[in-house]
Amino acid sequence: MVEVSASLLSAKEEEIVKIIYNLEVAKADYIHIDVMDGKFVENDTSEKMRKYTESLKNVSNLPIDVHLMVNNVEEYVKEYIDIEVNCITFQIESCKTEMEILKQISYIKQNNCKVGLAISPKTDIENIYKYLEYIHKVIIMTVEPGKGGQELIPATIEKIKALNKFIYENGYEVDIEVDGGINEKTAKKVIDSGANILVAGSYITNSENFGEAIKNIKGL
Numbered sequence: 164m165v166e167v168s169a170s171l172l173s174a175k176e177e178e179i180v181k182i183i184y185n186l187e188v189a190k191a192d193y194i195h196i197d198v199m200d201g202k203f204v205e206n207d208t209s210e211k212m213r214k215y216t217e218s219l220k221n222v223s224n225l226p227i228d229v230h231l232m233v234n235n236v237e238e239y240v241k242e243y244i245d246i247e248v249n250c251i252t253f254q255i256e257s258c259k260t261e262m263e264i265l266k267q268i269s270y271i272k273q274n275n276c277k278v279g280l281a282i283s284p285k286t287d288i289e290n291i292y293k294y295l296e297y298i299h300k301v302i303i304m305t306v307e308p309g310k311g312g313q314e315l316i317p318a319t320i321e322k323i324k325a326l327n328k329f330i331y332e333n334g335y336e337v338d339i340e341v342d343g344g345i346n347e348k349t350a351k352k353v354i355d356s357g358a359n360i361l362v363a364g365s366y367i368t369n370s371e372n373f374g375e376a377i378k379n380i381k382g383l
């Protein structure tokens with residue numbers, strides 16, 4: 164069953180409470196929070212996304228799917244554990260050693276939060292295989308991390324297929340979340356390749372009817 168994680172990155176700040184309400188009515192499965200520190204990527208959304216997440220906790224019951232695009236993973240993991248979100252995913256490229264990755268994974272799980280690893284377009288998918296037994300999801304970035312409204316990079320489709328095959332052959336229970344450039348056209352391609360959670364930002368929040376946009380992505 165395909166689920167949709169609606170990203171707030173392209174949402175108009177002055178309308179955020181109404182947008183969150185409308186996403187809940189439109190039956191988004193998760194709210195996707197894109198945390199950027201201005202170092203791992205040029206954009207800095209850290210303050211805005213912390214405020215969004217705190218207001219989300221007050222106005223909505225939707226599960227919160229945090230995507231960290233930061234250099235200091237430990238600092239932001241602690242910040243979002245304190246806000247009691249549902250899942251924290253960090254970029255595999257943020258950590259220098261395997262030990263650091265495993266340390267953050269176990270810290271997140273010890274604090275009753277689901278954990279994911281995200282992988283940028285240029286990073287080989289094989290780099291994620293050794294962590295699959297410890298994590299709940301992989302976010303395959305289908306655009307360069309850092310901003311919304313980009314086109315999906317076609318070469319990333321093969322990474323989805325390869326990961327899906329490896330998960331199936333090894334019997335892992337890991338969600339494949341795809342993030343970037345998702346619309347009604349690209350959604351079908353990534354679902355057919357094995358993705359089961361689709362992140363969509365601009366396609367939904369720029370649309371007139373969030374419910375229709377989400378149905379289109381799910382292929383309903």
Ligand code: DX5
Nearest residue numbers: 172308309311312344364365
């Ligand atoms: C990009 C973010 C994505 C982005 C998706 O760095 O991780 O979640 O917000 O936005 P769209 O759907 O507009 O590509």
Ligand code: ZN
Nearest residue numbers: 197230342362
């Ligand atoms: Zn994201």
